[in-house]
Amino acid sequence: MHIYDIRNPQDIKHLTMEELEALAQEIREFLIESIAKTGGHLSSNLGIVELTIALHYVFDAPRDRILFDVGHQSYVHKILTGRAGRFSTLRQYKGLSGFQKRYESEYDCWEAGHSSTSLSAALGMAIARDLNGEDYQVIPVIGDGAMASGMSMEALNQIGGEQRNMIILFNDNSMSISRNVGAMDVAFTKLRTSRPYTTLKSDLEQGLSGTKVGRSVLKGMKNVKNAIKDNVVNTSIFGEFNLDYIGPINGHDLPALIKVLQSLKHHRGPIVVHVLTKKGKGYPYAENDKDGKWHGVSQFDPASGQPLARVPAGHCSWSEVISRIVCDLARNDRDIIAITPAMKSGSKLDNFAREFPNRFFDCGIAEEHAATFAAALAASGKRPFLSVYSSFLQRAYDSVNHDIARMDLPVVIGIDRCGLVGEDGATHHGVFDISMLHAIPNLILSQPKDADEARALLQEAFAQEHPFCIRYPRGNVPYTKGEVQAPLGTWERWCTDGDPKVCVITYGGDVDRIREKALANHFAIEVVNARYFKPLDEKMLDQILYRPIPIILYESDMLDGGLSSAILQYINDHQIDRHLIRMGIGDHFVEQGSIAQLRKAEHIDINSLFSTIEELLACD
Ligand SMILES: Cc1ncc(C[n+]2csc(CCOP(=O)(O)OP(=O)(O)O)c2C)c(N)n1
Ligand SMILES: CC(=O)[C@@H](O)[C@H](O)COP(=O)(O)O
Numbered sequence: 001m002h003i004y005d006i007r008n009p010q011d012i013k014h015l016t017m018e019e020l021e022a023l024a025q026e027i028r029e030f031l032i033e034s035i036a037k038t039g040g041h042l043s044s045n046l047g048i049v050e051l052t053i054a055l056h057y058v059f060d061a062p063r064d065r066i067l068f069d070v071g072h073q074s075y076v077h078k079i080l081t082g083r084a085g086r087f088s089t090l091r092q093y094k095g096l097s098g099f100q101k102r103y104e105s106e107y108d109c110w111e112a113g114h115s116s117t118s119l120s121a122a123l124g125m126a127i128a129r130d131l132n133g134e135d136y137q138v139i140p141v142i143g144d145g146a147m148a149s150g151m152s153m154e155a156l157n158q159i160g161g162e163q164r165n166m167i168i169l170f171n172d173n174s175m176s177i178s179r180n181v182g183a184m185d186v187a188f189t190k191l192r193t194s195r196p197y198t199t200l201k202s203d204l205e206q207g208l209s210g211t212k213v214g215r216s217v218l219k220g221m222k223n224v225k226n227a228i229k230d231n232v233v234n235t236s237i238f239g240e241f242n243l244d245y246i247g248p249i250n251g252h253d254l255p256a257l258i259k260v261l262q263s264l265k266h267h268r269g270p271i272v273v274h275v276l277t278k279k280g281k282g283y284p285y286a287e288n289d290k291d292g293k294w295h296g297v298s299q300f301d302p303a304s305g306q307p308l309a310r311v312p313a314g315h316c317s318w319s320e321v322i323s324r325i326v327c328d329l330a331r332n333d334r335d336i337i338a339i340t341p342a343m344k345s346g347s348k349l350d351n352f353a354r355e356f357p358n359r360f361f362d363c364g365i366a367e368e369h370a371a372t373f374a375a376a377l378a379a380s381g382k383r384p385f386l387s388v389y390s391s392f393l394q395r396a397y398d399s400v401n402h403d404i405a406r407m408d409l410p411v412v413i414g415i416d417r418c419g420l421v422g423e424d425g426a427t428h429h430g431v432f433d434i435s436m437l438h439a440i441p442n443l444i445l446s447q448p449k450d451a452d453e454a455r456a457l458l459q460e461a462f463a464q465e466h467p468f469c470i471r472y473p474r475g476n477v478p479y480t481k482g483e484v485q486a487p488l489g490t491w492e493r494w495c496t497d498g499d500p501k502v503c504v505i506t507y508g509g510d511v512d513r514i515r516e517k518a519l520a521n522h523f524a525i526e527v528v529n530a531r532y533f534k535p536l537d538e539k540m541l542d543q544i545l546y547r548p549i550p551i552i553l554y555e556s557d558m559l560d561g562g563l564s565s566a567i568l569q570y571i572n573d574h575q576i577d578r579h580l581i582r583m584g585i586g587d588h589f590v591e592q593g594s595i596a597q598l599r600k601a602e603h604i605d606i607n608s609l610f611s612t613i614e615e616l617l618a619c620d
């Protein structure tokens with residue numbers, strides 16, 4: 001059986017153990033080769049090969065519901081559910097998603113992208129099943145990073161109370177994206193080395209000796225099943241949640257996994273099956289990764305492990321720019337503290353952590369906690385820099401509102417990955433934060449157009465006694481060190497001609513892109529850099545709004561509640577008779593693809609803007 005022949009999990013159920021193990025090997029090779037071409041989440045998928053095979057071998061999806069937390073590790077599940085042939089389109093526009101998607105397959109019963117929703121979702125499914133009088137298993141597969149998050153704790157609390165049938169597959173590789181942190185990790189470490197492991201292992205070894213491989217191995221295994229059942233305990237940390245627990249089990253030992261799962265197939269009540277896996281298993285570069293560099297990768301050369309795309313000379317990622325500036329500022333201000341909810345490597349805070357180990361805090365996947373923690377640091381005289389991806393900041397909305405903004409505390413929030421992020425798709429686009437935050441009093445909301453302006457805004461941010469958000473996108477930017485000013489609530493503007501015929505109000509990297517194109521093509525336009533979304537530059541707005549030339553609001557985020565909404569509100573409140581041409585993302589979620597493709601599809605690419613400008617100039 002080769003992976004392209006697999007139409008659905010039924011196809012692997014008749015395989016012998018040798019054939020299943022050969023399949024595992026083939027899947028690993030396929031993953032490395034395929035992800036090297038497309039990019040994607042490599043390490044977690046390499047680690048979960050045997051576990052996913054065992055799950056589909058033992059359980060009967062789609063009747064039994066298998067749902068993957070986050071979903072970044074669902075590639076093997078996709079292969080086993082007949083989607084290997086689509087991997088060349090992985091994460092591409094209109095291609096195979098990098099996460100579970102209900103529209104993609106009947107085997108994808110749930111969708112995620114954000115962490116730690118699987119346990120809540122599993123409980124919802126289990127209770128619906130019971131209310132309907134149905135009988136199937138619900139199997140959330142959740143990693144150690146996601147397990148330690150607040151949402152998971154809330155779900156475990158209810159799961160332990162409800163006692164519904166559910167098999168929680170705890171895929172423990174001792175890693176989040178970077179190394180896992182905190183007390184839960186300590187508790188998991190105790191379990192990793194706990195007595196049931198050795199007991200179970202020796203019982204299994206005894207039970208397995210002399211057995212045949214394949215389906216027959218599952219017959220006549222009463223002694224093994226009993227041994228397994230005897231190892232179900234409730235004295236672990238999960239026992240405190242009123243859950244049965246078994247493990248830890250070697251997650252790369254396919255026969256053992258299959259036997260344990262088979263014995264638990266009809267387990268009554270909720271049970272945690274603790275499986276130890278190796279992130280990156282089978283690919284040495286990824287296996288030896290301590291910093292999360294192989295968690296999500298762009299295209300690479302499988303032989304050397306080197307990325308194929310090079311960062312242009314003199315450029316670095318926006319995250320890197322911001323992190324370097326925060327480091328510079330932290331050298332002169334001992335109160336600056338950096339905080340990340342589990343995104344140290346993606347947010348490029350590694351250098352800060354190395355240089356200021358006592359002033360760096362990785363809170364784990366805990367955005368809401370991280371924001372409240374930052375608020376308390378600020379209330380105690382510290383100057384926290386809270387770095388959060390825009391889409392994950394959605395989790396922390398209440399903490400930003402209730403704790404940071406309501407108490408007007410000077411937390412600097414670095415909103416990373418704002419705007420369209422590309423291949424991760426709808427769950428990860430950072431297009432909501434302006435709308436989401438604009439309504440919150442006391443918050444200052446900004447976005448720099450380049451590295452110099454980022455420095456100016458961050459200097460301004462740390463000088464303020466109010467919460468200050470600075471948002472920046474995925475992607476690279478020239479790393480410059482020029483001195484510019486960006487006083488609070490001020491915009492800038494330039495005319496490409498003394499007598500502009502159209503005014504374009506925009507922000508971020510688009511400011512210079514539009515200026516350059518207008519200059520190169522001799523378009524007589526004015527470009528406004530609206531670097532503060534809140535407060536607006538009302539002085540400049542008054543100068544702009546009363547002139548009789550068309551105004552285009554060119555945004556790369558949701559239109560609803562964005563910059564143009566704020567300006568329309570200003571127009572209304574000041575009874576100005578003015579119409580705005582608004583370009584931005586309409587009332588829908590944006591799927592995956594390269595940022596350029598998505599911008600084109602949403603009509604927010606530079607060509608669409610200049611077509612609009614051309615039409616306006618032609619009417620002049
Ligand atoms: C709310 C939220 N915060 C952060 C992330 C980014 N993220 C994706 S996977 C991941 C690590 C998850 O670790 P674990 O659950 O142990 O899975 P593993 O990658 O180790 O298989 C993180 C932090 C996210 N997807 N959602
Ligand atoms: C699955 C997940 O949430 C993260 O791995 C995310 O894909 C990281 O995005 P970046 O690649 O932009 O850091």
Ligand SMILES: [Mg+2]
Binds near residue numbers: 145172
């Ligand atoms: Mg993990």
